[in-house]
Amino acid sequence: MYQQENFTIATSGRGTYDIDDRIARIVEDSGITTGLCHVFCHHTSASLILCENADPTVRRDLEAFMARLAPDGDPLFKHDAEGPDDMPAHVRTILTHSAITLPVTGGRLSLGTWQGLFLWEHRTGAHRRRITVTVHGE
Amino acid sequence: MYQQENFTIATSGRGTYDIDDRIARIVEDSGITTGLCHVFCHHTSASLILCENADPTVRRDLEAFMARLAPDGDPLFKHDAEGPDDMPAHVRTILTHSAITLPVTGGRLSLGTWQGLFLWEHRTGAHRRRITVTVHGE
Amino acid sequence: MYQQENFTIATSGRGTYDIDDRIARIVEDSGITTGLCHVFCHHTSASLILCENADPTVRRDLEAFMARLAPDGDPLFKHDAEGPDDMPAHVRTILTHSAITLPVTGGRLSLGTWQGLFLWEHRTGAHRRRITVTVHGE
Numbered sequence: 001m002y003q004q005e006n007f008t009i010a011t012s013g014r015g016t017y018d019i020d021d022r023i024a025r026i027v028e029d030s031g032i033t034t035g036l037c038h039v040f041c042h043h044t045s046a047s048l049i050l051c052e053n054a055d056p057t058v059r060r061d062l063e064a065f066m067a068r069l070a071p072d073g074d075p076l077f078k079h080d081a082e083g084p085d086d087m088p089a090h091v092r093t094i095l096t097h098s099a100i101t102l103p104v105t106g107g108r109l110s111l112g113t114w115q116g117l118f119l120w121e122h123r124t125g126a127h128r129r130r131i132t133v134t135v136h137g138e
Numbered sequence: 139m140y141q142q143e144n145f146t147i148a149t150s151g152r153g154t155y156d157i158d159d160r161i162a163r164i165v166e167d168s169g170i171t172t173g174l175c176h177v178f179c180h181h182t183s184a185s186l187i188l189c190e191n192a193d194p195t196v197r198r199d200l201e202a203f204m205a206r207l208a209p210d211g212d213p214l215f216k217h218d219a220e221g222p223d224d225m226p227a228h229v230r231t232i233l234t235h236s237a238i239t240l241p242v243t244g245g246r247l248s249l250g251t252w253q254g255l256f257l258w259e260h261r262t263g264a265h266r267r268r269i270t271v272t273v274h275g276e
Numbered sequence: 277m278y279q280q281e282n283f284t285i286a287t288s289g290r291g292t293y294d295i296d297d298r299i300a301r302i303v304e305d306s307g308i309t310t311g312l313c314h315v316f317c318h319h320t321s322a323s324l325i326l327c328e329n330a331d332p333t334v335r336r337d338l339e340a341f342m343a344r345l346a347p348d349g350d351p352l353f354k355h356d357a358e359g360p361d362d363m364p365a366h367v368r369t370i371l372t373h374s375a376i377t378l379p380v381t382g383g384r385l386s387l388g389t390w391q392g393l394f395l396w397e398h399r400t401g402a403h404r405r406r407i408t409v410t411v412h413g414e
Contacts (some may be wrong), residue, residue, distance in 0.1 A: 002310050002413050004381060034140050036176055036272055038312055040379050042388030044328040050236045052182040052228055057217040061225050062232060064214050069207075069345075076340050079333040087337050090328055094338060098326045098391070099377050101237050103178050103270045105142060110270060112180030115236070132379045132386060134312055136413075137140050137274075172278050174314055174410055188374045190320040190366055195355040199363050200370060202352050207345075239375050241316050241408045243280060248408060250318030253374070275278050275412075 003030040004134045011121035011129060014085070016051070016059045019131070020109075020117050023102075026133050027109045035104045035137015042130040045089030045122050047096040053116025066092050072124070082123075089122035096120060104137055141168040141273045146266050149184070149259035152223070154197045157269070158247075158255050161240075164271050165247045173242045173275015180268040183227030183260050185234040191254025204230050210262070220261075227260035234258060242275055279306040280410045287322070287397035287405060290361070292335045295407070296393050299378075300385045302409050311380045311413015318406045321365030321398045323372040329392025342368050348400070358399075365398035372396060380413055 005026060009017055019039075027037050041048050052058040070091040073084035080086050100117065103110040111117070119129060143164060147155055157177075165175050179186050190196040208229040211222035218224050238255065241248040249255070257267060281302060285293055295315075303313050317324050328334040346367040349360035356362050376393065379386040387393070395405060 004310050004379065034142050034272075035274070038377055038379070040377075040386075042386075042391065044326070044388070044390050049232050050182065051232060055217055055219065058225065058228055061215045061217050062229065065208065065229055068214060070341065076344060077337045079331055079337050081331065087334065090334055091338065091341055094325050094327060095233055095371055097235075097373075101176055101178075101239055101377055103142065103176070103272055105270070110178075110180075112182070112268065114182050115180065130388070132381070134310075134379055136311070172280050172410075173412070187370050188320070189370060193355055193357065196363065196366055199353045199355050200367065203346065203367055206352060233371055235373075239314055239316075239377055241280065241314070241410055243408070248316075248318075250320070250406070252320050253318065 001032055001138060002134060002136045006130060006132050009119055009129045012126050014121055014124050016118040016120050018116055019119050023117055023133060024109045027104055027135055028107065030135040032104055032135050032137040033107045037102045037104050037109060038134040040099045040132045044093055046129045047093040047098055047120050048100045049096050049118050049120055050100060050115050051118055052114050054114060085124045092122040139170055139274060139276060144268060144270050146268050147257055148266050150264050152259055152262050154256040154258050156254055157257050161255060161271060162247045165242055165273055166245060168273040170242055170273050170275040171245045175240045175242050175247060176237065176272040178237045178270045182231055184267045185231040185236055185258050186238045187234050187256050187258055188238060188253050189256055190252050192252060223262045230260040277308055277414060278410060278412045282406060282408050285395055285405045288402050290397055290400050292394040292396050294392055295395050299393060299409060303380055303385045303411055304383060306411040308380055308411050308413040309383045313378045313380050313385060314410040316375045316408045320369055322405045323369040323374055323396050324376045325372050325394050325396050326376060326391050327394055328390050330390060361400045368398045
């Protein structure tokens with residue numbers, strides 16, 4: 001059994017957006033008991049992470065880490081057609097995930113206690129980001 | 139056909155733990171000939187890597203690389219509730235993988251000659267890490 | 277329904293190789309309408325990325341980024357059995373992807389407008405790289 005659906009997230013610029021509840025609901029509505037849930041982000045300047053979900057400082061520190069690793073306006077980068085955050089956004093996407101597959105167990109998304117699924121917007125401006133979720137199993 | 143099972147690994151602190159044989163056995167016991175094997179780590183300070191499996195120096199060098207990139211006690215990080223290795227462990231997890239999907243061919247895990255699957259414990263102390271394996275195919 | 281096939285790519289050394297069309301054709305030939313396509317690279321010094329596909333400067337900048345992060349001949353690395361690019365190639369593989377799963381929708385690979393799938397050869401010399409593609413769905 002394969003259930004596939006799309007949604008979009010309106011981001012207000014760089015930062016992490018919790019999509020756990022939305023994905024969990026799709027899994028529960030699918031009627032699948034045992035299987036997998038594939039989450040896909042159709043963009044090259046936004047990505048997915050499974051991250052500590054309790055202390056927001058963790059995500060603030062991840063931003064600081066990425067800003068040090070690939071700073072906006074880094075003179076190393078030639079590709080800046082859309083601004084100083086253009087190429088850093090591609091680097092951050094490459095280093096994290098466009099696709100994450102999660103286990104479905106007992107009809108539910110089976111994440112660890114501290115794992116949250118986040119869309120990470122890497123551009124400083126607002127964007128609409130498209131996500132496709134495919135749940136499969138039996 | 140979907141086969142799902144869990145196991146835990148007791149780590150003795152930071153380092154890589156070979157889980158190849160364990161995963162290979164689950165695949166062989168599943169009775170699935172052609173398909174995929176999804177391996178999932180339910181934690182935010184331990185992760186999975188597919189890495190060169192012959193020379194342990196490769197994994198020593200990976201540790202050195204990560205220690206340079208996100209050192210324990212890095213003043214950049216504010217989140218240190220569990221110690222100086224707390225936030226670096228989250229960074230290492232984000233930059234590697236919580237989930238890896240591997241091909242199943244001819245009833246066996248189909249890795250490259252030099253590919254080994256490792257759990258990478260990023261905390262300096264011992265932990266118990268939970269893994270869920272889902273094999274599916276026909 | 278599970279369709280699995282292999283192919284090899286002859287690389288001419290470090291750089292990115294577009295494999296979109298090849299994967300798209302396998303998906304279209306599979307007869308699968310809704311499902312997923314798993315792409316797997318059987319090596320530890322070459323990897324897969326989903327990257328901006330319009331401006332080649334993006335991939336040039338990614339090379340520059342990786343060369344700064346893990347330079348060839350970096351004195352941090354002890355593993356250099358195959359030369360100064362040996363360990364940097366493993367690091368680049370770990371930080372990107374050996375496996376990527378893509379949605380199949382309406383009988384086609386469903387990527388974003390700007391997403392291209394590339395094999396990234398990390399060794400400076402020419403190699404043959406083996407890819408396994410598994411399409412599954414209904």
